[in-house]
Amino acid sequence: MKEPRTLAGPGPLPDERGVLFLLVRRGIPLALAVISFSAATLHGAARGWWILAGVGALAAAWPSFLRGQAFLRNRTAIMRQDTLWANALLPLARWLGQEEAWILAFCGYNNLRVREAFLAQRAKRALILLPHCIQMSRCKAGILDDLQACYDCGLCPVGDYMNAALLNRWEGRITNRSHKAYREAREYRPDLVVAVSCTDRLLKGLTKMPELPCYVIPLSLAHGMCVDTDFNAPHLFSAMETLVEPRRLPARDIQKLRRDGIA
Numbered sequence: 311m312k313e314p315r316t317l318a319g320p321g322p323l324p325d326e327r328g329v330l331f332l333l334v335r336r337g338i339p340l341a342l343a344v345i346s347f348s349a350a351t352l353h354g355a356a357r358g359w360w361i362l363a364g365v366g367a368l369a370a371a372w373p374s375f376l377r378g379q380a381f382l383r384n385r386t387a388i389m390r391q392d393t394l395w396a397n398a399l400l401p402l403a404r405w406l407g408q409e410e411a412w413i414l415a416f417c418g419y420n421n422l423r424v425r426e427a428f429l430a431q432r433a434k435r436a437l438i439l440l441p442h443c444i445q446m447s448r449c450k451a452g453i454l455d456d457l458q459a460c461y462d463c464g465l466c467p468v469g470d471y472m473n474a475a476l477l478n479r480w481e482g483r484i485t486n487r488s489h490k491a492y493r494e495a496r497e498y499r500p501d502l503v504v505a506v507s508c509t510d511r512l513l514k515g516l517t518k519m520p521e522l523p524c525y526v527i528p529l530s531l532a533h534g535m536c537v538d539t540d541f542n543a544p545h546l547f548s549a550m551e552t553l554v555e556p557r558r559l560p561a562r563d564i565q566k567l568r569r570d571g572i573a
C-alpha cells in the first residue's frame with residue numbers, strides 16, 4: 311500500500327543549471343568570431359569574407375546577451391535560435407551519454423532568463439500545464455474532465471496541485487497529449503506558462519511554443535516513462551508564488567475541500 315505523500319512548503323526557487331548550455335550557446339559563436347577576425351588580420355586576400363564570418367558569429371552570439379524585457383520582446387526569435395542549438399547538439403550529447411544533462415542545461419538556461427524577466431514584473435495571466443501521467447495509474451478519478459474529481463487521497467501529486475490551484479485560483483490544465491497542451495496554451499494566451507513534463511517533452515514544448523515564455527520543471531520517472539510519474543510540487547508552488555501576481559481569495563471565502571475517500 312502506497313503511503314500518502316508528505317509535502318514540504320514552497321521555499322525560494324532552486325538554482326537553475328544552465329551554465330553548460332550558456333557556455334556552448336555563447337562560447338562557440340564568440341570563439342568563431344575571434345578566429346574569423348584573427349584570420350582577417352592575418353590573411354589579407356580573403357579579409358572581406360573573414361570579416362563577414364566574424365560579424366555573422368557575433369550576430370549569432372548576440373541574442374544570448376538579451377535579458378529581462380528585451381528577452382521577452384524578442385522571445386520568439388531568441389527561442390527559435392536557442393532551440394536550434396539545443397536540437398543540433400542533441401545527437402552529440404546522446405552519443406556522449408549526456409542527453410538528459412544537455413536538455414536540463416537548456417531548460418535551466420531558459421528558466422534563468424524567464425525568472426529574470428518575471429522577477430522584475432510578475433505575470434498576470436499564467437497557465438500551469440501538467441501531464442496526465444502524474445495521476446496514479448490505478449486511480450479512476452476522472453481528473454481530465456474535472457480536476458475536482460480527485461479525492462485528494464495523498465497518493466499522487468494531483469491532490470497537492472488541486473488544493474494549491476483552488477486556494478490560489480491558479481489556472482491550469484492536465485492533459486494526456488502534448489498537442490492538446492499546446493492548443494490549450496495558445497487558446498488561453500497566457501503571459502507565462504509553468505509546465506511540468508519529462509525532459510524530452512520539455513525540449514519539444516520549448517521548440518514548438520517559442521512565442522510563449524515557459525518556466526519548465528522536469529518530471530521524475532521513478533516507474534518509467536508515462537507511469538506514476540512525480541514532480542517537485544513545492545518547486546511548482548514556488549515558481550507560481552515568485553513569478554505570478556497572487557490571486558488568492560480572502561481566508562473567509564475559502565471552503566475546506568478535502569473529501570473522504572480513496573483512489
Ligand code: SF4
Nearest residue numbers: 449460461463466469
Ligand atoms: S484521488 Fe488520489 S490517486 Fe487519484 S488523482 Fe487524486 S490524489 Fe491522485
